């Protein structure tokens with residue numbers, strides 16, 4: 579099995595080879611799935627001295643190791659841990675860095691449940707949170723307090739799509755020895771090198787593009803060498819582990835990530851450009867479109883754009899939005915994204931540090947792997963219903 583970070587091959591190759599060693603498993607292409615709680619030791623010495631790599635099902639199995647190694651290889655980190663959901667990966671990354679009395683800086687564009695964790699759970703343990711403008715960049719420096727112990731970023735925001743200047747933020751943070759966490763679910767390491775751009779911990783809701791088939795919940799946190807021990811200790815102390823079959827689904831999804839992402843990107847851009855020309859649409863929020871406020875930084879730092887973006891409709895009634903969305907043929911309505919199927923949902927940004935100005939309703943779209951022409955026909959019919967309903 580290739581060791582994390584040991585391969586010099588391109589990412590598209592590494593997602594195929596990482597975490598696999600067929601001839602250790604009778605030539606089988608895919609690593610076997612080990613179901614385990616108890617793991618036996620031959621001697622008291624082995625039991626007491628942990629002389630074997632696998633000691634208990636919650637701690638590590640070859641199934642866990644295979645996906646951890648593959649993700650770590652792709653992220654270019656020092657180590658990866660798996661979590662039962664993407665939200666758990668976000669909360670674990672934070673918990674591994676903060677203590678009672680600390681202060682946390684979090685982007686105002688953060689995924690809502692991550693915000694809830696900070697406001698409701700962390701607050702109970704005496705950790706205070708300040709939300710910052712996603713476009714703060716180097717200006718984050720002014721918000722750092724003596725007790726600031728971590729900065730949480732998400733780029734782009736998964737509802738409003740602001741691209742953050744991660745190199746500027748990490749530079750300011752490093753000058754004060756403060757670790758930066760990045761929720762990199764949208765881009766994945768294929769489109770944004772989180773650790774290479776200075777993030778100390780890279781988080782993914784692997785539920786989305788890694789699993790890719792809307793059939794499992796999974797999260798990953800990868801750390802650089804400086805923060806790996808505290809990440810692993812916190813993960814172990816919380817007793818986090820993922821069922822082997824869900825890990826396998828993550829691993830299977832990973833193998834096709836590069837081709838899926840390229841297609842999601844292409845289809846999303848086709849839809850975004852088509853929508854931009856529609857009279858019912860006020861604006862399209864997609865960092866890969868020239869003119870988008872985040873475009874310059876996206877172009878500088880990212881290698882691609884995934885399939886998730888949003889539109890602001892011209893002001894219209896709630897009933898008109900219902901007329902459009904309730905009868906879509908191909909687009910499903912569900913609170914997720916990253917799977918092979920297209921999704922569409924209304925979005926309500928929650929802000930406390932900044933305001934997100936929008937006169938008309940915000941609609942979030944995930945471009946799946948259906949033919950773009952069919953998706954456009956579905957959107958066309960939907961916008962027709964919207965217009966008719968007023």
Ligand SMILES: Cc1ncc(COP(=O)(O)O)c(C=O)c1O
Pocket residue numbers: 663664665666668689732736761763764783784785786795796797913914915
């Ligand atoms: C940006 C982002 N981070 C984290 C999560 C949480 O992932 P999960 O649903 O696997 O808990 C989501 C889910 O939508 C998300 O969009």
